[in-house]
Amino acid sequence: MPTLQDIALKTDGVDARLVSGHRMCAGCGIPAVVKTVLAASDKPVIVLNATGCLEVTSAVYPFTAWNTPWMHLTFENAAAVAAGVESAYKALKRRGRVEEDINILAVGGDGGTYDIGFQALSGALERRHKFMYLAYDNEGYMNTGNQRSGATPFGASTTTVPAGTASFGKAQWRKNLVEIAAAHRIPYVGQAAVHNTLDLYKKAEKGFKADGPAVLAVLQPCTTNWAYDPALTMQYSKLAVETNFWPLYEVENGVVHINVKPAKRRPVEDFLKGQSRFKHLFKTENQHLIAEMQQMIDDEWTRLVKLEETGVQL
């Protein structure tokens, strides 16, 4: 059973796999996600990084914050290159050119995962390459200034679906990456959030140990484009879980298991409050949208609980 102490000792210092001096925003949750996931690997890790916040801030020439083999890729092909690296590794191992066991981690933001890199991801999962795909989800194209993505939630105002007199922001509900990934019948899919370090670590461990591809979707509030005080990143992550907006669950060999069940579900307003992308929802004429959102969250949660209770294999 890992403790926060064990994880901290693995992520701290210049010999950790991700080091200080990167240029992510003050209060960004991505480093906490990535360092925890990297710490969960007991073998050397090769990181394949799709374009996104993490990539542009962690490797600004001539500096790199990576202390593990890392490759910068375009938006769409992180999973495809991970598949290639895994195949090359297998070929080299077969010929006796490498002996060491390694882990392969592809990392992308929600833009690079839910939208642009989706085809490559689906292909790599279908071919059952042994790698883990980590999607850090800040619910939009945040690196380029908050454009709508497939992960942007209902009602959010972005620069491409701005709220105003003619629109209330994004009119569609978000994609469910976990269930889409689980539909590939892969051994492990997990949904985690940045504030729950132990849960994230355990899921990453399971993902690395899985006998085949694994996918991990991690919520990571964006202080810059959700526009809240940078000190509150972990608080918003917590609220997302406590409101059931982002349930923490996993699908292991098709079986759903919910890791955290909030004793008392908090109203979704608690999560929406203080974020500039949702502030228009609090106007009187938009109150029904919050109710609609609450209904959707509750329906999704009921469905998830039913999936767990019945033990139906996804």
Place this chain on the structure above:
Amino acid sequence: MSSKKSWHELEVGVVLPPATSVGYKTGGWRVFRPVWDASQCIHCMICVNYCPDMAIPIEKSEQGAVGKGGRVYKGAVRKETNFDYCKGCGICATECPSKCLTMIREEEAEQASCKL
């Protein structure tokens, strides 16, 4: 291209030595500075794991460090924040369960350190 190259003749792309960003100090971004009260610290490692800049050094200590309630905390213990990298986001102060961190404006800290 005049002649086709095989894959092993292609030039290698940009390759950087690892972890060079430690030479790039991001502490200058800071507006607020976390002030750590070691006597109230319980060395729970929550701030260390949350810190986006890996700016809280820790060490494995056999003899431990004295923290809240005069207790000796053993195992991994935190030290003073590394202000070379701390961007002053304040996550540590918000999440600290024993409230041993407070945020003050950077200029106040600067002025205090310059007093004769």
